[in-house]
Amino acid sequence: GESVGLHLPTLSVQEGDNSIINCAYSNSASDYFIWYKQESGKGPQFIIDIRSNMDKRQGQRVTVLLNKTVKHLSLQIAATQPGDSAVYFCAENIANDYKLSFGAGTTVTVRA
């Protein structure tokens, strides 16, 4: 079936390095994508979003890239810090549909 998924369940990154978290989606009707960060025992927090009419969007230390040709989404975190250790989820939404579909998540661990 169609679903949102992440390529790797875990990612270990040296503090100060850049992180890249990948996500593949299969629903071609999806037109809105979100990255969430979830710390242990807490609810997900919004990081950045992107609509299907864009291929790149930048925030503070984060960049989201969207490749609709291969249905791929990525989150880049610059100069990764210990506070970036968390589980990262991508989510997709189809226009005029309330539901957000989530992938399984990537656990990012930052090494000092």
Place this chain on the structure above:
Amino acid sequence: DGGITQSPKYLFRKEGQNVTLSCEQNLNHDAMYWYRQDPGQGLRLIYYSQIVNDFQKGDIAEGYSVSREKKESFPLTVTSAQKNPTAFYLCASSTDRGGTEAFFGQGTRLTVV
């Protein structure tokens, strides 16, 4: 502060009992959602509501019930028919019919003892 409040943070239930999880938002959002999260997995949609007095089943609604009598409140009842209720439950809300971010509460961890 505006936000979503879930209570309680931790909840223990005996087998065979129903239990209700609270979710309140003061963001003036029309849409509200309940998700279930199991260890190492993503979020799965239980129920969602687009407007007061209306709600729809999500992907895993069996064994759960909801109500939406007020815009601000969307309680979830985990019934005895839910075979594996131990999980982390997350409530969320959003402003519009898709295409906008959902804001999440801090979750309720339910354990069946």
